[in-house]
Amino acid sequence: MSRSERLFALLQALRRHRRPVSGRVLAEETGVSLRTLYRDIASLQAQGAGIEGEAGLGYVLKPGFLLPPLMFSPEEIEALVLGARWVANRGDDPLQDAARNALARISAVLPPELCETLEASPLLVGPGSALPASSVDLAVLRQAIRTERRLSITYRSAEGTASARVIWPFALSFFDHARVVIGWCELREAFRHFRTDRIDAVEVLDDRYPRRRQALLRAWREAENIPQRRMLLP
Template sequence: MSRTQRLLDLLQQLRAYRYPVTAQTLAQTLNISVRTLYRDIASLQQQGANITGEAGLGYVLKPGFMLPPLMFSEDEIEALVLGSRWVAERADHHLGLAARTALQKIAAVLPSDLRLSLDTNALLVGPDENKPDFDTALPLLRTAIRQEHKVHLQYADAKGKHSKRVVWPFALGFFEHVRVLVAWCELRQEIRHFRTDRIHAFEVYPERYPQRRQALLKIWREQEGIPESSI
């Protein structure tokens, strides 16, 4: 285990305790010596971590501290790289570009050993030969969701039947070959799902819909039996 990873793990352990925890407990959890633990505590304190306490009494990390170069473990870096590569290959152009830019910003604050892990990451996303073109609709629909604006859709169902709907968009699902807009439909007076490849035309209204997006998401999750997101 690298020293950077060890310091990150120590920070995570300290955050798990509301009250002082002894050096012996921390050292045993991290599988290091107490002497190494004392050195690591001192290193974190020198870098700005508000860790109070002393040998024999225990240590506690005051809330509010986050050291940017130590934010991610190696597994977390792999997850970020894989997720960013998937978005870059599967999402619209604007979101794909944002994923690449975000990864560059993360790389800029990583220490050298973790930067190497990011640069040499071997988790790859294969090309999608059947990827449809969502570039026109998705950025505008994502903006409508963020701003909680109503949208007028011209939509065709699976049987090709056309209809016009005014909806309150609050989520967008990304599947392998399909994107699904989740919205409250004023026509049906219920939450409905709309495949974006069946939207023939749409207009984002300047009017905001009357219910908060978080409330609509909660209703939808309860209806679908989907647990609350942990992030």
């Protein structure tokens, strides 16, 4: 285990304890000697970690302390790289640029040994099927979702029939073969899924929809019987 991994493991162990915990317990949880444990705590305190306490009394991590980016574990780095590579390959242009910029920022603050893990990650994204072109700007859809704005859209069914809809968009799903806006449809009075390549026109309306986006997302998950564990974020 590298020093960075060891310090990360120690911070994670401290996070699990809301009350002061002895150095001996922390040493056992992290698999190091008590002497190394005390040295690691001193190193973290010198780097600004909010650790209070001393030998013989126990240690506690101050509430609200955030782990700095340099404390990513190698597995977390590989997960970030794989996700960013997928977005850079399958996202729209603004998201592709954002994924590359995010990786560059992470690389700039990682210590050398972890930076090598990021740059040499063996996890690759294979080619997927060609995505159908979207007639609308996905950035407009994402902004409407973030600001909880109603959308007026012209939508074509699979048979080519056009209809005017007003929807409450609350999620944008990226599949290998399509991108789908998930929203409440005022016309159908139900949740509906709209492929972006079938949206011919979109207008962001001035007013917000009457329910919060997170509440709609929860209700949709329940309606679709989608377990919480399948969602990375609430």
